[in-house]
Amino acid sequence: MKLYLTFIICLITIFSTVIAQEDTLKASLLVFSLIDQTEYVGKIESSESNFLNIITRENQKVRIAKEKIKEVVKYEDSDLSRREKEAIEMKGAVKDSITHKEYTDANLNRMIIFPTARPMKPGQGYIQLNELFFPYAAIGIGKFLTLGGGISIVPTFQKQVIYFSPKVTPLHSENLDLAAGVFYMTMTDFSNIGFKDGVGIAYSMTTLGDPNKNISIGFGWGFSGDNFSKKPVLILGGDIKIGRNLKLLAETWTPLGTNFMLGMVGFRVIGKYVSGDAVIIRPFSSHSGGSSIVPWFSLTYNFGYDDEF
Incomplete structure (x- = not known):
């Protein structure tokens, strides 16, 4: 009897773990890398024997043949996530440099009214x-x-x-x-x-x-x-x-x-x-x-x- 109860508890534990992992996988944002170098970012909507149905982050439904999938990883752990973060940081840096550019004062040859001793270069x-x-x-x-x-x-x-x-x-x-x-x-x-x-x-x-x-x-x-x-x-x-x-x-x-x-x-x-x-x-x-x-x-x-x- 004890052995039977132990077996039932183990089955329940394994089943719960599998269900939890599947639910987590469905809820996670994933990167689907295909053999032909195509990449999709989205969540699993449903799984069939030979196909995965996903919803991309652009809210589009895509049906992918499992045999064409090379790799599936969580978005936060993917190279795509790293590349996109670098692109966002670069864009922010460029925007900041444009918005907050620093200039040298071109009026070095004068104070408020009176001239300083500094000259201007030819043509300036x-x-x-x-x-x-x-x-x-x-x-x-x-x-x-x-x-x-x-x-x-x-x-x-x-x-x-x-x-x-x-x-x-x-x-x-x-x-x-x-x-x-x-x-x-x-x-x-x-x-x-x-x-x-x-x-x-x-x-x-x-x-x-x-x-x-x-x-x-x-x-x-x-x-x-x-x-x-x-x-x-x-x-x-x-x-x-x-x-x-x-x-x-x-x-x-x-x-x-x-x-x-x-x-x-x-x-x-x-x-x-x-x-x-x-x-x-x-x-x-x-x-x-x-x-x-x-x-x-x-x-x-x-x-x-x-x-x-």
């Missing part, structure tokens, strides 16, 4: 719109010369402002540049074409650092006609990259021998060809109880510059 240049009404353009000529200029387009002005800014960079290295230049501007009356006596600033500039973080320091001497100021203006500025395509900017102008300073701080958003600056400008003086803040916006299109990370 930019077209810039400041405060909507003050366009400016510059281009690199040779390895040392940068020429820039523009004219205001303020609709309410009878006389517009013309400005011109050449710069020479005799010393240029990876992390150090020395330059000198002039920024000159004058008024013009289009009803009586001609240039009036203008004003400007002659300057020398040193820039230290790399494209992601740098500082510029220089001195400028203001002039009007043939008359130059006796004391220079100290010009300080710099920027640092704080995001993939975002920079923090700062710039100050301080006439030596005075208690006045013009301070600027803001951000630059960097694109492959277009960048934009959003800045606030505030004058500081011990004689004034409070000074107003002036917003400054500029949009720049760069050309001839394709260096990127």
